[in-house]
């Protein structure tokens with residue numbers, strides 16, 4: 001894999017007010033890859049995704065996406081270039097139906113998936129298309145949060161802990177979805193704390209500690225690096 005990265009993050013720093021949270025995050029995502037950001041609570045994984053998406057007022061360093069610097073751009077411009085963000089809290093509107101939620105995010109670029117194709121990928125969302133957001137299980141909400149970003153034309157996805165709090169059978173389903181997205185040409189940065197899950201979907205893993213990337217482990221070497229990972233993740 002010698003192709004130029006689709007996303008190259010280097011020396012990324014970010015602040016919440018006066019609080020300096022990212023201290024030089026560097027990693028890259030090649031076309032067609034799934035990479036994870038692994039690390040303990042509070043390491044800065046969510047902040048990294050938010051900074052890449054342009055959602056933090058104070059940030060510096062470099063984020064080259066699809067050949068252009070985006071560090072100073074507003075989030076709507078970054079979205080229009082094909083970056084999609086699925087936050088951990090999912091943002092499903094309880095008073096809207098599944099289908100209304102699905103249609104909510106604006107299409108930013110040609111090339112998004114058609115609604116019927118999305119329902120083919122998520123058959124239980126098709127069954128529940130008229131149900132209210134409130135009636136969905138945590139797993140269905142997560143599926144819907146991923147599903148609706150696929151309509152927008154974003155081809156590079158930032159997914160924040162999609163497996164958080166979900167039953168093992170649902171986690172497996174999300175794993176199948178991520179592998180299918182990869183096959184369909186989506187590029188994915190995944191924040192995870194569960195490295196057993198991460199190992200089933202990703203090509204490479206970047207370890208985040210105290211606002212820095214401290215290690216990169218190819219998925220094929222994960223097993224051999226288990227002890228090291230345990231100490232990074234404190235599990």
Ligand code: ATP
Nearest residue numbers: 016019021039040041042043044045046047048208
């Ligand atoms: P988690 O899995 O718990 O979300 P994380 O690795 O994603 O962990 P972040 O959420 O990025 O970590 O948090 C990094 C640091 O920034 C933590 O010290 C956290 O307390 C701090 N932080 C996060 N959000 C805010 C905020 N809105 N205001 C101030 N500090 C914040």
